[in-house]
Amino acid sequence: MRRTIIYFNMLLPVFVSAQEISIIPLPAEMKTGKGRFSLSKYTVLLVRNGADDPAADFLNTYLEEYYGFKLKKVKQASSGCIELTTLQTLVPGKEGAYTLTVTPKGIAVMGQTASGTFYGMQTILQLLPAVKQSNATYSIPVVTIKDEPRFGYRGLHLDVSRHFLPVSYVKKYIDFIALHKMNYFHWHLTDDQGWRIEIKKYPKLTEVGAWRDGTIIGRYPGTGNDNIRYGGFYTQEQVREVVQYAADRFITVIPEIDMPGHSLAALTSYPQLGTAPESGYAVAQTWGINDRFNNVLNPTEYTFSFVEGVLDEVIGLFPSKYIHIGGDEASKRWWHESPSSQKIMQDNGLKDENELQSYFVKRVEKFLNSKGRTLMGWDEILEGGLAPNAIVMSWRGEKGGIAAAKEKHFVILCPEDPLYLNHSQTRLEDSITQGGYGPLENVYKYEPIPKELNEEEGKYVMGAQGNLWSEYIGTPSKAEYQLFPRLSALSEILWSPKAKRNWTDFEKRLLTQFKRYDLWKINYSRSYFELKATVLPAPAYQGISVRLETKTKNPVINQYNTVNGDSHSLGKYTGPVTIKKSGLYHAELIVSGKKLGSFDQPFYFNKATGKSIRLVTEANTKYPGDGAFTLVNGIQNTKRLIRSTEFLGFLGTDCEATIDLGKETSFTNVSVHILEQPSSWIYAPSGFSVSYSTDGKQFNTINCNDGPIKKEWVICSIDKTIKARYVKVIIRNYGTIPTGSVGAGNKAWLFVDEITID
Numbered sequence: 077m078r079r080t081i082i083y084f085n086m087l088l089p090v091f092v093s094a095q096e097i098s099i100i101p102l103p104a105e106m107k108t109g110k111g112r113f114s115l116s117k118y119t120v121l122l123v124r125n126g127a128d129d130p131a132a133d134f135l136n137t138y139l140e141e142y143y144g145f146k147l148k149k150v151k152q153a154s155s156g157c158i159e160l161t162t163l164q165t166l167v168p169g170k171e172g173a174y175t176l177t178v179t180p181k182g183i184a185v186m187g188q189t190a191s192g193t194f195y196g197m198q199t200i201l202q203l204l205p206a207v208k209q210s211n212a213t214y215s216i217p218v219v220t221i222k223d224e225p226r227f228g229y230r231g232l233h234l235d236v237s238r239h240f241l242p243v244s245y246v247k248k249y250i251d252f253i254a255l256h257k258m259n260y261f262h263w264h265l266t267d268d269q270g271w272r273i274e275i276k277k278y279p280k281l282t283e284v285g286a287w288r289d290g291t292i293i294g295r296y297p298g299t300g301n302d303n304i305r306y307g308g309f310y311t312q313e314q315v316r317e318v319v320q321y322a323a324d325r326f327i328t329v330i331p332e333i334d335m336p337g338h339s340l341a342a343l344t345s346y347p348q349l350g351t352a353p354e355s356g357y358a359v360a361q362t363w364g365i366n367d368r369f370n371n372v373l374n375p376t377e378y379t380f381s382f383v384e385g386v387l388d389e390v391i392g393l394f395p396s397k398y399i400h401i402g403g404d405e406a407s408k409r410w411w412h413e414s415p416s417s418q419k420i421m422q423d424n425g426l427k428d429e430n431e432l433q434s435y436f437v438k439r440v441e442k443f444l445n446s447k448g449r450t451l452m453g454w455d456e457i458l459e460g461g462l463a464p465n466a467i468v469m470s471w472r473g474e475k476g477g478i479a480a481a482k483e484k485h486f487v488i489l490c491p492e493d494p495l496y497l498n499h500s501q502t503r504l505e506d507s508i509t510q511g512g513y514g515p516l517e518n519v520y521k522y523e524p525i526p527k528e529l530n531e532e533e534g535k536y537v538m539g540a541q542g543n544l545w546s547e548y549i550g551t552p553s554k555a556e557y558q559l560f561p562r563l564s565a566l567s568e569i570l571w572s573p574k575a576k577r578n579w580t581d582f583e584k585r586l587l588t589q590f591k592r593y594d595l596w597k598i599n600y601s602r603s604y605f606e607l608k609a610t611v612l613p614a615p616a617y618q619g620i621s622v623r624l625e626t627k628t629k630n631p632v633i634n635q636y637n638t639v640n641g642d643s644h645s646l647g648k649y650t651g652p653v654t655i656k657k658s659g660l661y662h663a664e665l666i667v668s669g670k671k672l673g674s675f676d677q678p679f680y681f682n683k684a685t686g687k688s689i690r691l692v693t694e695a696n697t698k699y700p701g702d703g704a705f706t707l708v709n710g711i712q713n714t715k716r717l718i719r720s721t722e723f724l725g726f727l728g729t730d731c732e733a734t735i736d737l738g739k740e741t742s743f744t745n746v747s748v749h750i751l752e753q754p755s756s757w758i759y760a761p762s763g764f765s766v767s768y769s770t771d772g773k774q775f776n777t778i779n780c781n782d783g784p785i786k787k788e789w790v791i792c793s794i795d796k797t798i799k800a801r802y803v804k805v806i807i808r809n810y811g812t813i814p815t816g817s818v819g820a821g822n823k824a825w826l827f828v829d830e831i832t833i834d
């Protein structure tokens with residue numbers, strides 16, 4: 077019997093399951109085999125020539141930091157070694173390609189280019205168990221991998237103007253890029269809130285422009301100012317150090333010097349660059365742009381000589397072929413109002429401010445091209461005509477990227493939704509973000525080649541990039557919280573073959589990736605596991621129903637309801653639960669006895685809550701909320717987050733809704749909960765009318781004694797008690813934004829999130 081079992085086991089090859097191998101980004105081709113290789117401090121590292129050194133050095137630094145040992149470098153092959161070989165034949169289009177072979181005797185990486193060898197080494201790191209072991213022998217499964225990147229541009233951006241991060245952390249950030257086989261670091265070095273790079277010819281840029289006298293507290297527009305002097309900058313020495321550090325990881329650093337807008341730090345340092353030198357420029361202490369403050373360079377000859385002086389030094393520091401000059405969000409108002417800018421337009425035969433912007437960008441491009449560099453800019457550089465050789469980064473959706481690719485310009489896609497990684501990846505809003513909701517799954521499912529492009533045009537898509545704007549990111553830990561795990565999803569859409577992209581498979585590998593994050597000791601978001609709640613009308617419109625979901629295995633979810641200060645258990649969650657009274661619903665996710673997350677939602681009940689509701693015109697697709705039901709779901713959005721999914725937004729149009737209360741009901745008050753934020757073009761309604769009906773056809777209008785808006789409420793209080801089954805509410809859009817206000821002349825937004833009937 078016993079013999080038979082042994083015999084049987086020997087016959088059955090021990091194949092490694094593909095699931096045990098968990099590599100992100102997923103390799104192009106992979107074949108698992110049988111057997112294993114043991115890696116320990118006795119393993120040697122065969123490095124044939126200098127081209128393999130960066131990979132060897134990274135491997136040893138990684139092993140030493142996370143596993144506590146490193147490998148001896150040798151020049152002669154031997155059994156049980158890791159062998160790195162770079163072919164150095166630059167096969168066009170094969171930059172970064174490699175093969176990796178693990179046998180029980182050793183590991184061999186062969187890179188087409190040195191970067192390929194480096195990426196093959198990155199794959200070895202992911203074949204290691206993600207946990208440090210006490211016996212320090214690591215078993216690596218037999219596998220053969222043939223791999224290469226899908227896109228040549230795999231980027232991550234970092235804004236160090238709004239908040240400054242030290243060189244030590246910038247290097248760590250670059251390591252994160254390297255660990256994901258990405259190859260561009262877009263360093264946003266200048267903006268209204270601070271100039272962060274030493275320029276020897278213009279010392280005031282960092283003496284003055286690198287510092288601000290305070291910062292707003294909380295979410296824009298803020299609850300006050302901390303009045304704390306804040307700033308910092310990188311010396312040229314430090315910049316060189318960062319560029320070299322990145323180059324050792326096959327990462328190109330693209331500097332961004334933002335112009336002609338976003339230039340308040342430069343204008344504060346050298347006011348003569350502006351359209352209003354006497355106006356008293358000051359480095360910004362708040363966020364956002366638009367026409368509120370003048371942050372625009374005046375395109376004079378003085379300005380061009382300044383720009384060229386700055387770029388000369390930048391070019392000297394950054395070997396990158398691409399130099400990013402921003403070009404985003406330059407308000408044309410200041411050029412329109414400046415006689416000096418108008419004169420420049422006249423002298424150059426420019427018919428409007430868009431053409432002036434284009435003139436500016438084209439001149440800067442000419443300068444960069446004369447130095448052998450290529451200009452990169454945000455999609456606004458399309459306005460008024462694209463500079464001949466410019467590369468466009470499409471951030472306001474994909475429109476700019478599509479237009480530029482059709483004009484045969486190279487483009488990089490980084491649409492805000494979902495590639496602005498400063499947006500929240502959780503609905504729970506556990507820390508301040510700008511708003512916006514870009515969960516992991518949306519990043520994973522993003523396809524960098526817009527479907528509007530045909531095959532030929534699609535070739536102009538160099539790749540995509542994740543952007544991390546730092547208004548609300550002041551620490552490394554917050555940066556990591558925003559980046560992870562979305563950076564891992566981004567790396568896969570950029571590296572792996574499109575046909576192999578599979579969310580369910582990624583989810584399995586993600587669990588191992590989380591262990592790697594633990595190994596790296598980074599602060600990553602657990603939002604993937606969070607309790608996701610869906611609020612629905614209860615059956616027969618009798619209350620509100622809450623449905624919970626979690627990705628966690630074997631969850632226990634305890635539920636409580638607090639009504640008038642009394643908390644009681646609603647038991648364990650087994651399926652959608654119905655709520656019928658105002659109160660705080662609280663659910664806790666327990667896994668292996670530990671609390672892993674919670675969901676809290678106050679519900680405010682009134683006679684309309686959970687009832688049937690119909691909208692005459694749907695909300696704008698940008699702010700669709702959760703459809704018409706949003707207005708009677710018992711949830712009042714008190715966070716004032718304009719991009720919350722809980723608001724319905726109407727651009728220039730009214731919100732007209734009819735609620736069916738189910739039966740004849742008496743009431744004396746109808747109110748609407750709105751958001752008012754003129755700085756973001758969101759205006760309180762200009763009016764509000766209520767009518768009622770018993771049959772849903774014939775409506776009688778009510779005379780409202782509507783007073784002023786109280787906080788976020790527009791109220792219709794009625795003199796007498798009305799009895800009706802149907803209530804129709806028309807909330808009138810403010811209309812056109814008035815002169816002198818932000819966005820004057822444009823259609824105003826109306827934001828509504830609840831209608832109450834009492």
Ligand code: ACM
Binds near residue numbers: 404405454471
């Ligand atoms: C940008 O977000 N202004 C490029």
